[in-house]
Amino acid sequence: MSSAALYPPLNAPTANMFGNVPGYEGTVEGGGGYLPPPMPLEPVAPPQPGPEPEEWSIPSLSEDVARDAFKSYASSNCCYSKAPADDGVITNMEPFNTYRYRLETFTESRSTEWASKPHEGEPADFYTQTAPRPWEIPAHTPSLFTNHTEEIRVPYTSSVQDCSTCHATGTVQCEVCHGSGYDKTCWVCNGSGTRNDEACSHCDAKGKERCTECDGRGTKECETCKGKRQILTYIKLKVEWVNHVEDFVVEQNSGLKIDDLRSVTGKELFKNSQYLLYPLMGFPNPAISEASERLIQEHQSKYPQNSRILQQRQTVELIPITKVNYKWKGDSHLYYVYGNENRVSADNYPATCCCVIL
Ligand SMILES: [Zn+2]
Numbered sequence: 001m002s003s004a005a006l007y008p009p010l011n012a013p014t015a016n017m018f019g020n021v022p023g024y025e026g027t028v029e030g031g032g033g034y035l036p037p038p039m040p041l042e043p044v045a046p047p048q049p050g051p052e053p054e055e056w057s058i059p060s061l062s063e064d065v066a067r068d069a070f071k072s073y074a075s076s077n078c079c080y081s082k083a084p085a086d087d088g089v090i091t092n093m094e095p096f097n098t099y100r101y102r103l104e105t106f107t108e109s110r111s112t113e114w115a116s117k118p119h120e121g122e123p124a125d126f127y128t129q130t131a132p133r134p135w136e137i138p139a140h141t142p143s144l145f146t147n148h149t150e151e152i153r154v155p156y157t158s159s160v161q162d163c164s165t166c167h168a169t170g171t172v173q174c175e176v177c178h179g180s181g182y183d184k185t186c187w188v189c190n191g192s193g194t195r196n197d198e199a200c201s202h203c204d205a206k207g208k209e210r211c212t213e214c215d216g217r218g219t220k221e222c223e224t225c226k227g228k229r230q231i232l233t234y235i236k237l238k239v240e241w242v243n244h245v246e247d248f249v250v251e252q253n254s255g256l257k258i259d260d261l262r263s264v265t266g267k268e269l270f271k272n273s274q275y276l277l278y279p280l281m282g283f284p285n286p287a288i289s290e291a292s293e294r295l296i297q298e299h300q301s302k303y304p305q306n307s308r309i310l311q312q313r314q315t316v317e318l319i320p321i322t323k324v325n326y327k328w329k330g331d332s333h334l335y336y337v338y339g340n341e342n343r344v345s346a347d348n349y350p351a352t353c354c355c356v357i358l
Pocket residue numbers: 174175176177178179180181182211212213214215216217218219
């Protein structure tokens with residue numbers, strides 16, 4: 001919510017005056033909160049395309065690829081010595097490939113609040129017709145699964161008032177010179193207005209310098225109405241599209257932290273989207289089916305409370321993880337290569353400072 005929403009606009013009608021706009025009874029200065037959408041949930045029975053089992057294996061990493069990934073990892077850490085990556089000898093490679101289930105729920109929510117702006121000729125249409133209800137107002141939905149916000153002036157809620165800040169003059173007194181147009185003492189005549197018994201030419205004998213804040217005018221443009229003398233007050237509809245993303249990664253016991261996997265992609269095994277998803281049944285790994293059922297149920301009960309679900313999408317990826325053991329200078333060490341990107345994790349890299357004598 002914008003900071004402007006924390007304060008009632010100076011010239012806003014009070015809730016007592018205008019609180020009876022049909023459909024906007026709860027709208028008050030400072031924001032009316034989120035509005036429950038009128039659309040009821042209607043889960044639709046889906047097709048359940050089963051993934052092809054033979055596609056689910058991915059080739060394990062070759063030693064060359066593992067070594068190259070490790071070398072670029074070492075050189076991307078400027079302080080690391082490259083010696084362990086260059087000279088280490090791989091002794092074992094073990095796959096710990098795992099599944100990631102991802103649920104995305106794309107929602108639209110709407111909230112209203114009284115707002116005001118300088119009046120720039122907009123018609124004062126308050127009550128000339130019945131205002132459309134918040135969920136009847138057309139809004140342009142952005143691409144699915146992308147966050148976006150739009151603010152709309154609700155038709156037939158606008159009224160015009162004189163700006164009270166400037167008493168409809170469009171200007172206010174300059175606070176630096178208090179309206180005089182001059183502020184500092186003239187440095188040439190030191191405030192006397194004369195120099196060598198003649199009128200000071202620098203300040204025109206005023207003894208003071210022109211105010212730079214208001215350029216000598218003594219007044220400034222009113223910030224409330226931006227000089228327009230009038231304020232338009234209206235109900236503002238805020239439409240927010242949010243993509244809620246939730247992941248579940250099957251525990252793989254390799255020692256690699258699940259958080260590391262957030263930044264990588266895997267091989268996409270399954271993907272479908274529809275208005276309201278049906279849980280993914282019969283996946284060979286039961287933890288994925290359980291996660292699908294649980295997360296879909298959570299999202300479909302949580303988000304409709306203050307938003308409207310527009311679309312859901314679920315994805316299953318197989319994320320390659322290889323645990324690599326190697327020997328360097330007689331000691332055993334390990335690192336992980338994971339994701340389509342062949343990212344490397346090596347928490348105990350044996351030479352983290354290249355200035356160590358090797
Ligand atoms: Zn001034």
